[in-house]
Amino acid sequence: MQAASTLEEVFDHPGTLAAKVVRQGWFKSRVPGAIGDVQSYAEKIGMLLGEPIMSRSRAIVERLAPTPEVEAHAKSLSAVYGLGSFPMHTDGAHRLEPPRFIVLVCASPGINPVPTILLRFNHLRFTRSERMLLDATPFLVRNGKRSFYSTITSASRSFVRFDEGCMVPQDRSGQSLFRTITHRCRNAPIFSINWRLGDYIVIDNWHVLHGRGVGASEASPDRGLLRVSVR
Numbered sequence: 105m106q107a108a109s110t111l112e113e114v115f116d117h118p119g120t121l122a123a124k125v126v127r128q129g130w131f132k133s134r135v136p137g138a139i140g141d142v143q144s145y146a147e148k149i150g151m152l153l154g155e156p157i158m159s160r161s162r163a164i165v166e167r168l169a170p171t172p173e174v175e176a177h178a179k180s181l182s183a184v185y186g187l188g189s190f191p192m193h194t195d196g197a198h199r200l201e202p203p204r205f206i207v208l209v210c211a212s213p214g215i216n217p218v219p220t221i222l223l224r225f226n227h228l229r230f231t232r233s234e235r236m237l238l239d240a241t242p243f244l245v246r247n248g249k250r251s252f253y254s255t256i257t258s259a260s261r262s263f264v265r266f267d268e269g270c271m272v273p274q275d276r277s278g279q280s281l282f283r284t285i286t287h288r289c290r291n292a293p294i295f296s297i298n299w300r301l302g303d304y305i306v307i308d309n310w311h312v313l314h315g316r317g318v319g320a321s322e323a324s325p326d327r328g329l330l331r332v333s334v335r
């Protein structure tokens with residue numbers, strides 16, 4: 105799964121990176137040379153992949169840091185999970201169309217490093233009847249005044265939408281699907297990114313779930329990842 109291409113190849117052939125990510129599920133590499141301006145590098149990778157999406161604070165590059173429950177934004181995963189591990193999810197699942205790609209760049213591994221974990225959704229080995237339920241079971245997707253109903257998968261679109269933080273089951277079938285996915289994620293082949301300063305990954309956010317894995321202890325707030333979401 106891990107790519108071996110050099111950065112020169114990536115930037116000399118625009119389109120190569122996106123194709124590689126779609127084929128492999130993700131691409132991991134490192135900011136070249138001396139680790140300097142990781143922020144502008146994160147933006148550069150995002151522009152190469154497509155159109156970066158502005159965050160609520162109108163920034164292209166968002167800095168993510170582990171945040172204790174009490175200090176977290178009410179609608180964030182941090183509000184529920186704090187400094188602990190995060191369950192697998194699609195980024196931006198509350199949007200009508202989640203970002204196509206997510207770029208994460210390590211600006212600081214932190215004194216208590218915790219990995220980012222990745223998993224291809226189709227490695228969860230759903231049965232035929234489970235696949236039908238994934239296509240048919242509605243969830244309320246909470247997004248303030250723009251909340252809407254959606255399924256996890258659909259024949260009419262190619263992306264997976266899965267985030268227990270913003271999706272509310274409407275019946276027992278939805279609750280059962282959440283339990284099934286959570287259980288399968290524990291037993292599926294997971295890829296871990298053990299961050300070093302300057303590492304970056306690009307995730308196919310439509311087909312790969314990601315989460316925050318378990319470190320030796322809870323994550324520390326000095327762990328900093330830069331994120332660019334791309335449509």
Ligand SMILES: [Fe+2]
Nearest residue numbers: 193194195314
């Ligand atoms: Fe995420």
